[in-house]
Ligand SMILES: *[C@@H]1O[C@H](CO)[C@@H](O)[C@H](O)[C@H]1NC(C)=O
Ligand SMILES: *[C@@H]1O[C@H](CO)[C@@H](O)[C@H](O)[C@H]1NC(C)=O
């Protein structure tokens with residue numbers, strides 16, 4: 001890579017001497033005449049009669065692209081097929097709205113639409129060529145380590161997609177708003193959040209981080225993943241113990257990803273449907289609280305558990321924290337499924353989930369599972 005890309009060198013003078021709107025190139029394929037091969041034609045706007053056709057920007061984003069330097073042995077191909085979730089095209093109307101924007105302009109402020117599209121199965125979302133909605137002005141983040149336990153400034157968030165329009169409202173909502181919200185009281189860092197995973201509770205289901213780390217050689221738990229980790233307090237507590245955790249989270253009626261980033265730990269905007277973006281046998285720990293439970297279709301959960309096993313290194317820990325289900329599902333379905341993956345049980349505690357009332361017969365399982373050091377394959 002010692003030579004600058006010759007195409008780029010030619011592009012710069014072109015940029016200077018031409019009105020760029022004369023540079024429309026219709027073909028999505030690489031053209032060999034040294035003219036930059038991107039298309040900045042604004043896409044056509046939505047009309048209801050066209051809802052069954054795919055938007056031009058989606059086609060541009062996902063069409064096969066010829067590799068400029070030809071056949072690549074690593075790819076075993078001369079072409080790259082830019083990915084988007086295979087289910088994207090099942091929702092042409094939403095996809096059309098998502099992919100309709102001025103190229104090189106501002107994206108629509110459409111977080112709600114894009115998250116719904118993603119959750120339905122259009123994951124990964126296709127890339128776009130526009131700038132995402134952002135607050136008109138934002139202040140720099142609170143510095144570490146204060147950021148870990150401070151409420152970030154409101155101007156770090158685009159609030160359009162959420163019922164609350166400020167962090168004060170999110171902090172107040174468990175007291176002042178009716179109805180269910182995912183992780184409703186999580187934004188209040190001085191409330192319940194402060195005590196999670198610090199002390200073992202009497203019910204035996206709440207393991208403490210220190211008890212879990214004590215099962216390993218000091219320092220041997222270094223990196224990991226928290227699946228559906230709310231506001232990433234698990235990652236913050238682990239960081240305080242020199243463990244680096246990335247946290248997957250959706251923005252379900254709250255700016256979870258922005259909040260996690262403002263705290264100074266890493267949010268991964270990834271649903272539970274998606275293959276984990278880690279290589280085999282790499283992570284020391286995978287944790288998940290509440291999100292893994294009986295709302296997930298069984299086959300999907302089976303694949304997910306194998307994916308957890310895949311990314312954990314031999315000797316790595318899977319901390320399944322408060323998995324819940326109803327009645328005899330634990331004995332009949334989920335217990336056997338989890339046991340069948342190949343983990344060794346370090347801890348396995350079941351108990352009744354009583355927050356909705358005993359008549360719902362809900363059950364919890366908290367387990368600490370180890371991928372075997374030997375013969376894990
Ligand atoms: C893209 O947008 C930027 C910022 O608005 C502008 O400066 C630039 O000229 C645009 N480029 C093209 C190719 O239109
Ligand atoms: C939050 O609650 C406090 C105390 O109850 C109240 O003074 C404040 O107005 C509330 N703020 C919002 C945005 O709801």
Ligand SMILES: *[C@@H]1O[C@H](CO)[C@@H](O)[C@H](O)[C@H]1NC(C)=O
Pocket residue numbers: 240241242
């Ligand atoms: C974390 O690492 C720092 C710097 O290496 C060290 O001083 C500190 O004692 C460590 N903290 C814990 C809880 O291990």
